[in-house]
Amino acid sequence: MAEKESCLICGSTDHYGLFTARDHLVSGESFPIKKCNACGFVFTAEPPDEKDITKYYTSEDYISHSDKKQSLTDHIYHLARNFMLRKKHNLVLEVSGRKTGTLLDIGSGTGYFADFMSRKGWSVTGVEISESARQYSISRFGITVVPPSEISGIKDGSIDCVTLWHVLEHLYDPDFWMREIKRILKDDGKCILALPNIKSADAEWFGNEWAALDVPRHLWHFSHETLTRFVHKHGFICTEIKSMPLDIYYISAISYKYRGCRLPLLRGIATGVFLTVRTLFCKNRASSLIYIISKR
Ligand SMILES: [Zn+2]
DSSP: OOTTSOOTTTOOOOEEEEEEEEOTTTTOOEEEEEEETTTOOEEESSOOOGGGGGGGOOHHHHHHHHHOOOSHHHHHHHHHHHHHHHHHHHHHHHHHOOSSOEEEEETOTTSHHHHHHHHTTOEEEEEOSOHHHHHHHHHHHOOEEEOGGGGGGSOTTOEEEEEEESOGGGOSOHHHHHHHHHHHEEEEEEEEEEEEOTTSHHHHHHGGGOGGGOTTTOOEEOOHHHHHHHHHHTTEEEEEEEEETTHHHHHHHHHHHHHTOSSHHHHHHHHHHHHHHHTTTOGGGSSEEEEEEEEO
16 A cells, blocks of 8 residues: 555545564565554555565475475474364365365465365365466466466356465455455355454564564555455455464564574463463454455
8 A cells, every 4th residue: 555545444544653564584674564543454554566576575485395304393394284284174164064166275375275175175276476386386286276367267156165374465456356256256155364463462462573564575464353344345244253373372483583582482382372361262362363254
């Protein structure tokens, strides 16, 4: 969103600076984080132009992690990934009420989830902007993955479930994508959105050092209120919100690492336990939230 542009959610041009956040992962550059005065939506101001954003992604990291099983970290990574694949599969079955069907995974990355769902009998298409990740998914798994420009080729009302696992916050034109999701979903289809939560206990704890700000790759910082309002604008209703209870440990450990603290993993786990206990009955304070949305 450019300085004078209107709020993605409510259209207001009245916003103020919350703080400045640093890109610890790639560039070391800082970006202002602003908040809409009218609706409370938080966004990264002055992000790079879309044509320049690829240099802020370290794509080789994703692929190099994928298959080697050498160190303890690699093994933990594999266990965590397989656990998450099973969780995501179960969630799709639960929310769609179907054992198989058509699924579109937007931001499919290296294709592990799309492949897992294919092997469970789903007819899956991935959408991925990175050409190397697309090629990897196609050659490794033989699945169908298209670039974002080919979304228009997906037939109206043909998809049972659309998934965006930590993707919406990266998209330069979320309005376009929500219109496309509405178009391609069946009337009783479901969309699953996983997002970091700017109103989480850990976001409050770490402030501008919260790792899930992840500027400038994250352009939008949703809370359950602003996400609910955003999907409503596009003719959807949020039927359920689920918390992702493990993200807080990972995000806290990275936040401490960025801060330059010693023993970031241990401190991250300790802070994760402390904040989880403190917000035990406040589901909407989890580090990341999963939203299930349906057409209104
Ligand atoms: Zn607003």
